[in-house]
Amino acid sequence: MSTKQIFVFLGAPGSGKGALSRACVKNLDWKELSTGNECRKHRSEGTKIGQEIDFAIKSGTLVSDGVIIDMVAQWIEKHVDSTSSIILDGFPRTVPQAQGLIGLLGHEGFGALRLRIFQLVLDDEVIVKRLSSRLVCTNKSCQTVYSTLVDSLKPKKEGICDICGSELIRRDDDNPQTIRERLRTYHYHAQSLLDFYKKEGYTIGQINADQLPEQVFENFLAVANIQP
Numbered sequence: 512m513s514t515k516q517i518f519v520f521l522g523a524p525g526s527g528k529g530a531l532s533r534a535c536v537k538n539l540d541w542k543e544l545s546t547g548n549e550c551r552k553h554r555s556e557g558t559k560i561g562q563e564i565d566f567a568i569k570s571g572t573l574v575s576d577g578v579i580i581d582m583v584a585q586w587i588e589k590h591v592d593s594t595s596s597i598i599l600d601g602f603p604r605t606v607p608q609a610q611g612l613i614g615l616l617g618h619e620g621f622g623a624l625r626l627r628i629f630q631l632v633l634d635d636e637v638i639v640k641r642l643s644s645r646l647v648c649t650n651k652s653c654q655t656v657y658s659t660l661v662d663s664l665k666p667k668k669e670g671i672c673d674i675c676g677s678e679l680i681r682r683d684d685d686n687p688q689t690i691r692e693r694l695r696t697y698h699y700h701a702q703s704l705l706d707f708y709k710k711e712g713y714t715i716g717q718i719n720a721d722q723l724p725e726q727v728f729e730n731f732l733a734v735a736n737i738q739p
C-alpha cells in the first residue's frame with residue numbers, strides 16, 4: 512500500500528489556507544477538511560455540538576479540543592480510502608489537537624499516513640484588510656470565498672456565488688472586534704504549536720502568503736516538491 516499524505520496548513524485566519532486548499536483539490540484532486548467550514552455547518556444545522564460551536568464562533572474563541580478531534584477523526588475515516596492526499600485547513604490549532612492528530616496517524620484502519628506541515632506567513636495588518644473585505648457563499652456545502660478588494664477574486668455578479676448561485680454574505684465573525692480576538696487566539700497558540708512540531712522532528716515549510724492565490728499555490732508546489 513502506498514503512503515498517503517496528510518497536509519497541515521497552519522496560518523492565521525485570513526492567511527489564505529482555504530484558497531490554497533481549494534487549489535489543491537481542484538488541481539491535484541486531493542480532499543480537504545476545513546474545520547471552520549465543518550463548524551459552520553454544525554452551527555447552521557443546530558446539531559448537539561452546534562451550541563458550543565455557536566458561542567466559540569461568535570466570540571472568536573476555539574471550540575473544545577475533544578469536539579474538534581472527534582470531528583477530524585470521523586472525517587478522515589470516511590475519506591481516507593478515496594484519496595492520495597488529505598489537507599487539513601484550520602486544524603490543528605492547539606498542542607492537544609496536534610497530539611490528537613499524531614495519535615490518529617497510528618490508527619491501523621487508516622494505513623500508512625505521512626504528515627507534512629506548512630505555514631502560511633502574512634502580516635496581521637494585511638489579514639485585517641483581507642478579512643474585512645471577504646465575502647462568503649451562504650450555501651454551507653459550498654462556502655466559496657470572494658474578496659471585494661482583489662479584482663480576480665470578485666464574484667462575476669455582485670453578491671452572488673459564481674459556483675452555485677447562492678447569496679454571498681460577510682461572515683459574522685469577520686467584524687473588527689472578532690477579527691482582533693481571532694488573531695489574538697491564533698498568536699496565543701501558534702508559537703507553542705510550531706515548537707511542538709519542531710520538538711517532534713517535523714520540518715515546517717514556509718509559504719509566502721502575501722501573494723495572489725495562484726502564486727501561493729505555485730509557491731506551495733515548489734516548497735513541497737510536488738509535481739502537478
Ligand code: AMP
Nearest residue numbers: 524546547550567568572573574601602
Ligand atoms: P475558521 O473558518 O478556520 O476561521 O474557523 C472559524 C471558527 O471555527 C473559529 O474561530 C473557531 O471558533 C472554530 N474552529 C475552527 N477550527 C477549529 C479548531 N481546529 N479548533 C477549535 N476551533 C475551531
